[in-house]
Amino acid sequence: SRHHQLVKVISLHLLALSSPLLAARFLAILLDGDLEYTPDHELKVSLKTEQPEAVTTKLRDAGLLLLPAGDVVKIKACDFCDGDKRDPIPYAEQLQEKLGGLSVxxxxxxxxxxxxxxxxxxxxxxIGIVYRRKKFDLFLGAKPIGRNAHVGIPVVEGLEPSKLVPLVVAIVEQFRQEGLPNERFYKFFKRVQNIQGFMYQEVPTLVALEPDVC
Ligand code: SF4
Known part of the structure; x- marks a missing residue:
């Protein structure tokens, strides 16, 4: 219903909950809601309310990062070795700012x-991004679940940091424009064959497969 607001709190800021005070505040805000911990290390919050903004404002004020539920872009960053490896963090923040929560x-x-x-x-x-030797490696189109799961296709090694955010924004924009409703990204890559000049490569199937049942 229009009174039913579903919000998600992503793992990037979950560490903050290790503060007992913040955890207590968080739980107090959500007293009447359902809380689910997902395989993606998110906290998924469901609650019925006449004033969803009042709840989301309190959660934001408590220092948590919120994303809408459903078919949106999620940035899943590592903890950068508890913040010791700081150099790439601004790029993750820029991606979150430009793309986090965008509908796809x-x-x-x-x-x-x-x-x-x-x-x-x-x-x-x-989409996989790995910072290495002050540059970025980019992987596209992993299939993370199922018996024929596979990692993403490595499409760039040693990308200049200044090029990362515009490139990833362009990739996401192409998916938004050309993706079919409900089409997963790896299927999209296979269908269009070319994303921002990167060509799809067939991924070897190592086990004999029956069709997926769902
Ligand atoms: S910086 Fe490397 S080792 Fe540290 S949390 Fe991230 S991926 Fe893991």
């Missing part, structure tokens, strides 16, 4: 990892 044909996750360890699994997201 199907939910689009952009993984952003601060070093070549990529320990938060950026290469398994729809």
């Amino acid at each position: 044909p199907k939910e689009l996750k952009i993984g952003f990892n601060g070093c070549g360890m990529a320990c938060y699994g950026a290469v398994t997201e729809d």
Whole structure:
């Protein structure tokens, strides 16, 4: 209903909840809501209210980052080794500012990892960004779930940092313009074959597969 506001709080700022005071405030705000912890390390909040803005304002004021639920862009950044590896953080923030929460044909996750360890699994997201030797590597079109799951296709190594944000914005814009309703990003890449000049490459299937049941 129009009174039913669903908000999501992404993991980037979840660390802040390790403060007992903030956690207590957060729970107090959500006293009447449902809270679900998702496989993407998000807190998904559902509650019925006549005044959704009053709730979202309180959550924002508590220092949390909110995203609308549904088919939107999500930036999934690592914790940059608890902030020790700071150099790439401004680029993650710019992407969040320009793209976070934007509506897309199907939910689009952009993984952003601060070093070549990529320990938060950026290469398994729809778009994967890895900072390495002061430059960026870019991966497109991973399929993160299912028996034929695969990582993204590496399309650029050693991208100049100044080119990262405009390129990722252009990729997302192409998906917004040309993607079919409900079309996942890896299927979109396979169908259009060319995203911003990067050509699709067939991913080898290593197991004999029956068709997906869902
Ligand atoms: S990906 Fe690299 S920078 Fe990010 S948390 Fe893991 S080890 Fe640290």
